[in-house]
Amino acid sequence: MNEQLKDIGLRLSGLRNIAEMTPEAFCEKTGITVQDLAAYEKGELDFSFSFLYKAAKILGVDVIDLMSGDSPHLSDWTIVRKGEGYSIDRRAAYKYNHLAFTFRNKKAEPFMVTVEPKEEKPSLQSHDGQEFNLMISGRMKFYIANSEYVLEPGDSVYFNSSIPHAMQALDNAPVKFLAVVIG
Numbered sequence: 001m002n003e004q005l006k007d008i009g010l011r012l013s014g015l016r017n018i019a020e021m022t023p024e025a026f027c028e029k030t031g032i033t034v035q036d037l038a039a040y041e042k043g044e045l046d047f048s049f050s051f052l053y054k055a056a057k058i059l060g061v062d063v064i065d066l067m068s069g070d071s072p073h074l075s076d077w078t079i080v081r082k083g084e085g086y087s088i089d090r091r092a093a094y095k096y097n098h099l100a101f102t103f104r105n106k107k108a109e110p111f112m113v114t115v116e117p118k119e120e121k122p123s124l125q126s127h128d129g130q131e132f133n134l135m136i137s138g139r140m141k142f143y144i145a146n147s148e149y150v151l152e153p154g155d156s157v158y159f160n161s162s163i164p165h166a167m168q169a170l171d172n173a174p175v176k177f178l179a180v181v182i183g
Contacts, residue, residue: 018101018102060087095115113177121143140169
């Protein structure tokens with residue numbers, strides 16, 4: 001097995017895991033099979049440049065980062081410029097920009113979240129850990145369990161995120177808030 005292919009495969013696997021992207025989701029975006037991805041990540045299959053380019057774009061790195069390993073990824077600090085971050089689209093009305101996607105051994109996951117206005121009440125979601133949200137712009141209704149609160153810029157909420165919760169933009173305008181998910 002070619003050591004360079006193995007190294008690229010390890011970087012690919014590591015970056016995909018940092019992005020919390022399942023093999024299936026990654027394959028859907030790149031147009032390859034799960035079997036080919038497994039072979040790439042083990043260094044058993046040679047990469048085409050078009051695949052490396054597409055993979056790098058999806059993972060938010062330069063092609064050279066995947067090929068050489070000379071990258072700021074997995075570092076002990078990270079700087080994300082205004083309006084940037086690793087973009088994650090989980091649900092239609094929510095846009096997440098991960099603000100520490102290159103940081104090694106994170107104890108918290110910071111996101112800049114934009115919620116687009118929708119008329120219908122959003123479905124409540126839950127996940128492990130705790131969450132802190134700080135309103136940046138707009139107004140939103142925050143749902144948690146059987147309670148509702150209107151939050152405005154400067155307001156914050158800290159909560160057990162295993163309790164079902166959701167956010168809804170008000171005033172027919174998008175909302176931005178900083179979300180920090182812990183543990």
